[in-house]
Amino acid sequence: MENLFVVFTQILAMLAKLLRPGGAKALVSENLLLKQQLLIINRPRLRAPNLTPLDRLLLGFLATLLGPRRTARSAITIKPSTILGFHQALKKRKYHLLYSSKKRSKPGPKGPSPELIQLILEMKRRNPRFGTPRIALEIARTFGIDIDKDVVRRVLAKHYRQNPGDGPSWLSFIGHMKDSLWSVDLFRCESIFLKTHWVLVVMDQFTRRIIGFGVHRGDVDGPALCRMFNQAAIGKGVPRYLSSDHDPLFRYHQWRANLRIREIDEIKTVPHVPVSHPLTERLVGTIRREYMDQTLFWNERDLEEKLGEFQDYYNAYRVHQALNLRTPDEAAGKGPPTLAKLRNSVWLSYCRGLFQTPIAA
Secondary structure, eight states: HHHHHHHHHHHHHHHOOOOOSSSHHHHHHHHHHHHHHHHTTTTTOOSOOOOHHHHHHHHHHHHHHHHHHHHHHSSOOHHHHHHHHHHHHHHHHHHHHOOOOOSSSSOOOOOHHHHHHHHHHHHHHHHHTTTHHOOOOHHHHOOOOOOOOHHHHHHHHOOOOOOTTOOOOOOOOOOOOOEEEEEEEEEEETTOOOOOOEEEEEEEETTOOEEEEEEEOOOOOOOHHHHHHHHTTTSOOOOEEEEEEEOGGGHHHHHHHHEEEEOOOEEEOOOGGGGSSSHHHHHHHHHHHHHHGGGGOHHHHHHHHHHHHHHHHHHHOBBGGTTTBOOOOHHTTTOOOOOOOOOOOEEEEEETTTTEEEEEE
């Protein structure tokens, strides 16, 4: 260390000579560079020389005062990476001095306002199963703020801490059809006493509206399937076409006779290809993820009431990207809601507090 301080003192004493033009400056720099490298080599080491930050600073500074030929001739321990590292350190120091001052702000986008950040966090806290696309759609619909899902993701990554047990995010619907077409599908639920209940869901593929649910406890046969469909479609009219998959239940002669009496043409999907029935399959997944997996029911009557509550929320308040940020009711002809302001809004809860969304106060 004493030799290092001696060299540093000599450098300070020769700074005046380094400023002189001609070959004297290069000669002095070359001598100091060689001497510093010899000091580094003579240090005790195992493999590579132990370079301190001061060594790197001196070697990089002296190497910048030499030409390419002199540097290559004088290099013993110094490498091109030493000069490049010294240059990178100078750049980082420059940007730190330029943009770290309290008086000057960092250039670029300012990011979302504190009110918008609090709104995103509050919506995620109240609806932990909402993903970033879902939150962005709700904010755009309610407040008229065109926010990207990546902005929501960055806000949540910086400010939100996920609690254990939060459910996964959901995927938006795909597909678009413009005809009087309903789709039906069956899924199974288990009550709190592990009694099997079958649910027939009927939806309009154009508006994404849930037409209704039919519930049956136990095994389903032809008459039970017809009763479930009539229960779901009561008071809703009848479509021109009805889409169903190749489940054996939809081949009962009672089912076909019921459609023939109602003058409904049945359209079958591609066999063994679930993606050919995407809208209904995704709807069943949404009902399971967002609702049925988060609640319990006692009996058939209790299940019907809870599915009715979810139907009201889904049709009137749940927005869809495929519908241009509209709800199914709005796609069916209902007017858009009043835009809310960030500082003047209230929260409404649906499905007994399972979902909460902001509206204009």
